[in-house]
Amino acid sequence: MPPPVDYCGCVTSTLPAATRPHSNYDLSGVTSSDAALRRFLLGLPGVDKVGLEARSARLGTRSIKTTAKAAGIDLAIRMIDLTTLEGADTAGKVRSLCAKARRPDPGDPTCPSTAAVCVYPDMVAVAKQELRGTGIHVASVATAFPSGRSSLAVKLADTRFAVEAGADEVDMVIDRGAFLSGRFQDVFDEIAAVKGACGDAHLKVILETGELATYDNVRRASWLAMLAGADFIKTSTGKVTPAATLPVTLLMLEAVRDYTGQTGRKVGMKPAGGIRTSKDALKYLVTVNETLGEGWLSPDWFRFGASSLLNDLLMQRQKLATGRYSGPNYVTVD
Structure with a gap:
C-alpha cells in the first residue's frame, strides 16, 4: 500500500494526524532575526490551490447520520x-446576548451553552457581570479592530483595557499592510507584545484572510x-468578504497540525464570518476531525465566530x- 498523501501532494507518516508534521522544518533560530524569519516564511512549501480546494470539497460531502448529526x-x-x-451595541443588547449564551433554547434545559460571548472592550465589564459563575468565557476584540491601523501603544492600551475589565480571551488583528509589505518582523x-x-488571557490572532x-x-x-x-489563529473579523471559507480553514488547520507536530505546542483555530447554517458547521467539524483528530473537537481548541449560526x-x-421545523420565529433575533 502506498504511503498517504496530503493535499499538497507530500507524503505523510501514518502517525495520528494531530501529531504528524507536514514535514520536518528546522525551527532553530527562526525568530532570532528579521532575515531568519523572512527566510523561513518565504521558504514554506507553496500551496497546491487545486488540491486544497478539491480536498475541502470532498470533506464537505461527507454524510452525517441522525445520531452523529445531533451530537455534532x-x-x-x-x-x-x-x-x-x-x-450600535448597548449594555442591554449585550445582556440579552449573554442570556442567550447561557440558555440558547429557554424551553429546553438540555441545550448546551455557548463557549463565549465576544464584544468590544467597553462592553467586557457588562458581559463579565452577566456571565459570572457560568463557565462561559468573555472574549474581546482589541488592537484597533477591525482595521488594525493604529500605533502599538494604542493597541497595547486597548488590550490591557479589555483584560483589566475581565476579558478571558483577546481577539487581535494583525497589521495586514505590514504583512503584505513583507515586514514580517514588525x-x-x-503579536508578541x-x-x-x-x-x-488567551490570545486569538485574526489574519483577515x-x-x-x-x-x-x-x-x-x-x-x-x-x-x-x-x-488560537482565526480567519477573519467578519467585516471583510470573503471571510471564513472551508479551503482557508483546512489550510490553517494543516498549519496547526504541522506546527503542533513540530513543536509539541497545541494551538486552537477559529473560523469566523459567513458560517450561518448547521450544514456548514458540520462540514467544518468533519474537516477538523479529518485534519487534526478528535483531540481538537473541543471548545478549548476550536471555535466558531458567529452571530446567526446559533439560530439555525x-x-x-x-x-x-x-x-x-419551527422556522425563524422560534429563535430570538440578535
Whole structure:
C-alpha cells in the first residue's frame, strides 16, 4: 500500500494526524532575526490551490447520520463565540446576548451553552457581570479592530483595557499592510507584545484572510502568528468578504497540525464570518476531525465566530427532537 498523501501532494507518516508534521522544518533560530524569519516564511512549501480546494470539497460531502448529526449540532453550539460587534451595541443588547449564551433554547434545559460571548472592550465589564459563575468565557476584540491601523501603544492600551475589565480571551488583528509589505518582523513583534499584554488571557490572532490574497500568504501568516505566541489563529473579523471559507480553514488547520507536530505546542483555530447554517458547521467539524483528530473537537481548541449560526443550529436541533421545523420565529433575533 502506498504511503498517504496530503493535499499538497507530500507524503505523510501514518502517525495520528494531530501529531504528524507536514514535514520536518528546522525551527532553530527562526525568530532570532528579521532575515531568519523572512527566510523561513518565504521558504514554506507553496500551496497546491487545486488540491486544497478539491480536498475541502470532498470533506464537505461527507454524510452525517441522525445520531452523529445531533451530537455534532450540540458540539457546534458549545463551540460558538456568540458575537456582537456593532457600533450600535448597548449594555442591554449585550445582556440579552449573554442570556442567550447561557440558555440558547429557554424551553429546553438540555441545550448546551455557548463557549463565549465576544464584544468590544467597553462592553467586557457588562458581559463579565452577566456571565459570572457560568463557565462561559468573555472574549474581546482589541488592537484597533477591525482595521488594525493604529500605533502599538494604542493597541497595547486597548488590550490591557479589555483584560483589566475581565476579558478571558483577546481577539487581535494583525497589521495586514505590514504583512503584505513583507515586514514580517514588525508583525511578529506586535503579536508578541500583545501576547505579553494579555497576561493570563488567551490570545486569538485574526489574519483577515480575505485581504491576504493568496493561500501561500495564509500559510505564512498562520505560521507567523503561532511562532509569535498565538493561542488560537482565526480567519477573519467578519467585516471583510470573503471571510471564513472551508479551503482557508483546512489550510490553517494543516498549519496547526504541522506546527503542533513540530513543536509539541497545541494551538486552537477559529473560523469566523459567513458560517450561518448547521450544514456548514458540520462540514467544518468533519474537516477538523479529518485534519487534526478528535483531540481538537473541543471548545478549548476550536471555535466558531458567529452571530446567526446559533439560530439555525437551534432550529435544526428542535427538528431532530420533534420532527418539526419551527422556522425563524422560534429563535430570538440578535
